[in-house]
Amino acid sequence: MRLTAEEQKMLDGAYGETVKRSMKVLVALGEIYGADHMIEIKNVHSPGVSYRVAGNAGLGYVEDASKDATFRVPLTLNTIGIDAQDWEKIGFPEEFARKQLELSEAYERMGAIPTNSCTPYLNGNLPMFGEHVAWGESSAVAFVNSVIGARTNREGGPTALAAAITGRVPAYGYHLDENRKGTHLIRVEMELKTDKDFAVLGYFGGKLAGKDVPVIEGITRRPTLENFKALGAALASAGAVALYHVVGFTPEAPTRQAVIGDDVEPVIFDQAAYDKVCAKFSLKGNVDFVVLGCPHVSIVEFEEIANLVRGKKLKSALWVCTSRMVRDLADRMGFVKDIEDAGGEIVCDTCPVLCATLTQRGYKTVATNSGKMAHYAPGLWKLQPVLLNTWECIQTAIDGKWGE
Incomplete structure (x- = not known):
């Protein structure tokens, strides 16, 4: 590789062993x-x-790295394995929690910003169109590449750490124009209204595209931020999609021709395709756990949930997963009290996909509006999932059951 003089100094050890080791990883x-x-x-x-x-x-x-290196560029932290403030109250195992706090503190010594969220774009880390970044967390990568139009590959923990220490990444993959074109065309032939609808489309598209770049046409109403969040999370978990285009709405896809051309035969997403995905995540009967916030809920979603539970009492356990920053804002607006008065729990800093197991609670079924959570719940936690929209999830938590 052609290295600049500064990069060669890093590789030669002029800035210490950790910087040298990080540059070797990237080279x-x-x-x-x-x-x-x-x-x-x-x-x-x-x-x-x-x-x-x-x-x-x-x-x-990370503890070794924190002894002689700091981050050259801002670094935000993805979700950790516990709620950093209320881990005892919620019931995270003590030994695990202590180790998690040690890991977080090591990152913070190097200059990390402890957002502890899978939605960094809601918590101060908002790149500009065309900027090169180094992001991990599958749903966040899909969002920043696709909705914002910044550029990143799907980084793992070690390469993201090395990138932050050096301020560099190698020029390959989605950093290059030629790799950002579409490979599969999906034509939507139904109206999409809810986050669940976009999650179902994402699951369909992820299974189709795998690691490639799907292009979606036929959406007539501009998706909300929350719609895009649900779409990208499902694309990235059902497949491994790091970049997608929605014709007319994402910045690199003003037209279909701009991202995929005219000679690709579309795959149709219609009501029959929608129903087939939903059938994979369906159940009837008692539901003991309801999860919203995978990826983390926004303040807009917080308000919707609070309005739905206000004055009600829940029969099922409810987790509303979010970042500490969004929770603090929701607290000021009274939404946290509404949810907790109904019997729900606000869980910050973590999510059910990455947290320590809570199997001691004995949950067997879960309702969620997240395609990502529905996809991972059976394998990770042996939970039978049902994929619903938000108001259906809340009604399920109130009734303690679904579909009867």
């Missing part, structure tokens, strides 16, 4: 993917910060 990665130079990045969103993922090996690595 090796670049050589694997055929990159011939490095790109300067503006910021990092780091995955792999949950102790459930990192383990003792990851904890030791």
Whole structure:
């Protein structure tokens, strides 16, 4: 690879062993993917910060790095494995919680911003169109590449850490124009109204596209931020989609021709395709757990949930997962009290996909509006999922059951 003088100094150890080791990681990665130079990045969103993922090996690595290096660019933290303030109250295991706090503190010593969220774009990390960044967390990568039009590959914990320490990534993948074109065309032939609708489309598209770049046409109403969040999370979990285009609404797709051309045969997403996905995540009967906020809820979603539960009492356990920043705002607006008075729990900093197991609660079924949560719940927690829209999730929590 062609390195600048500054990059060569990093590789030669002029800035210490951790910087040297980080640059070696990035050079090796670049050589694997055929990159011939490095790109300067503006910021990092780091995955792999949950102790459930990192383990003792990851904890030791970050603690060692924190002794002689700091981050060259801003770095926000993805969800960790606990609620950092209320882990005892919620019931996270103590030994796990202590290890998680040690890992978080090591990142913070290096200059990390402890957003502890899978929606960094709602918590101060909002790149500009065309900027090069190094992000992990599958749903956040899909959002920043697609909705914002910044550029990142799907970074893992070690490469994101190396990128933050050096301020560089190798020039390959979605950093390059030629790799940002579409590969599959999906034509939507039904009206999409709710976040669930967009999650179902995302699940369909993820299964179709795999690791490639789907282009979606036929959507006539501008999606909301929350719609895009649901769409990208499902695309990234049902497949491994890091970039998608919605014709007329995402910044690199003013027309279909701009991203995929005219000679690609579309795959149809209609009511029959929608129903087939929903049938995969359906159940009738008692539901003991309801989860909203995978990815983390926005303040708009917080208000919707609060309005639905105000003055009610819940029979099912309800988690509303969010960042600490959004929770504090919701608290000021009275939404936290509404939800907690109904019997719901506000869970910050973490999510059910990455947190320590709460199987001691004995949950067997889960209702969610998240395609990502519905996809992972059976394998991770042995929970039978049902995929619903938000108001149906709340009604399920009030009744303690669905479909009867």
